[in-house]
């Protein structure tokens with residue numbers, strides 16, 4: 001099966017500075033749900049941003065390829081790249097508070113891109129938005145379409161964003177910690193909703209999280225990122241049975257649910273962290289030398 | 293409802309109505325000055341100089357706010373002075389907002405070299421003391437309304453550029469901007485359709501404030517005799533004249549000063565009120 005998304009040896013660095021992603025390779029097949037885990041600052045969001053073409057200004061891709069449908073996005077002219085991404089991919093962001101524009105009503109925020117970018121007739125776009133809002137279990141979609149974002153709760157906004165992400169039937173959705181900014185009670189519902197929508201639309205999902213519990217529920221495969229490097233790429237089943245990398249093992253051990261029944265928390269051992277960090281630093285020095 | 297939003301709205305409402313009322317009155321009398329003004333603002337009558345306002349025993353009918361030392365009607369001159377003040381405010385304000393706002397938006401959203409150039413320009417501009425700068429500019433451009441307006445635009449665009457740039461940078465970091473990029477909208481469309489509406493309330497408040505500032509600048513320049521000809525009715529010119537006869541005829545100074553004060557205050561309050569009204573979070 002050829003991959004829908006195939007990231008090969010992607011390196012991303014602060015301009016003139018150290019690398020934030022170090023030769024990352026990661027593939028997502030059509031319809032696959034892949035978890036991307038790692039601690040805060042590991043570079044999970046950076047992968048999503050690189051692939052969606054929204055890297056921060058201070059950061060640049062220094063090496064590698066991002067193949068979407070077999071074409072390297074990094075080699076396409078900017079306008080063409082934007083078009084491809086807009087047609088084939090979408091984002092479910094982390095913070096529903098800032099992901100909707102406070103100045104516009106909800107409806108146009110879903111339909112504008114369908115009409116302006118994908119050239120749908122407006123009536124069709126509006127019908128589609130209403131359908132999707134109903135699909136994400138929003139009561140009275142017609143009223144919500146006419147609301148401003150501040151009139152909706154956080155959970156409602158995240159539902160709107162999920163509807164919006166699925167609106168153009170993208171082949172790939174990047175969900176960047178889509179539940180962290182929400183109430184614990186709402187988190188479960190949103191998680192279930194994303195899984196449900198994914199199953200119904202057969203969309204590939206790159207699911208960024210640092211919650212292994214979430215991974216075990218929604219993902220089939222898993223990439224573990226540590227300090228900008230993929231240290232493990234495996235199926236979820238194998239991961240929980242026998243993690244292949246010491247960092248993965250430590251990560252698993254540190255997750256309460258998977259430790260001893262008495263619930264004691266095992267922190268990631270210092271030795272493991274030190275070993276991985278030494279490996280990272282060595283590689284980084286080598287790379288910096290290579291660049292000069 | 294007892295929530296804070298309601299209270300803010302009510303207060304903004306009163307502010308909006310009071311300041312808006314004064315500005316509306318001013319615009320009306322300025323527009324219809326030839327019909328509204330009881331006297332010819334330029335007509336001198338040395339025999340009826342320094343007549344006091346209407347409530348005084350020595351007042352003469354037809355000269356409601358008294359006359360100056362040359363016998364010119366103060367009320368008529370305040371009304372015609374409003375024309376000058378509002379002309380300057382209504383041209384200089386929007387022009388400054390347009391230029392400063394556009395540059396600030398570009399600098400704050402596109403960043404990069406455009407931002408470096410614009411920010412450097414702002415820094416250089418800020419190094420000049422504005423009053424000296426304006427007097428210098430008028431000296432070069434010559435006196436007259438056009439020069440005053442030009443001077444205000446040239447000096448004050450940085451006020452807009454700085455604030456709008458900061459605001460655009462804030463908005464640019466929001467996820468909805470990233471979402472627009474992912475969807476495939478161009479940078480230009482993102483700037484005008486996503487960022488601009490969120491910067492607009494600030495821009496409007498600043499514009500209203502700037503119109504008040506334009507009125508002050510015009511008054512200062514006519515006060516130091518760099519505006520229209522000395523004869524022409526301007527608030528600044530009247531204040532300058534009134535200063536010399538403050539002990540004999542305080543009203544010559546007081547009425548244009550009050551008009552100036554109320555106008556500047558109203559512009560700034562009107563802007564703040566509008567901003568609260570349009571702020572999407574408070575709306």
Ligand SMILES: Nc1ncnc2c1ncn2[C@@H]1O[C@H](COP(=O)(O)OP(=O)(O)OP(=O)(O)O)[C@@H](O)[C@H]1O
Pocket residue numbers: 014020038039040041042043044045046047056057058059210
């Ligand atoms: N705008 C930016 N400019 C410069 N460096 C950045 C920027 N954003 C993130 N970084 C750096 O890039 C690295 C990876 O950040 P990233 O946001 O991808 O982490 P993450 O794995 O998503 O973490 P989290 O779980 O906290 O979201 C971090 O070291 C971070 O400091």
Ligand SMILES: [Mg+2]
Pocket residue numbers: 044045046176
């Ligand atoms: Mg992140």
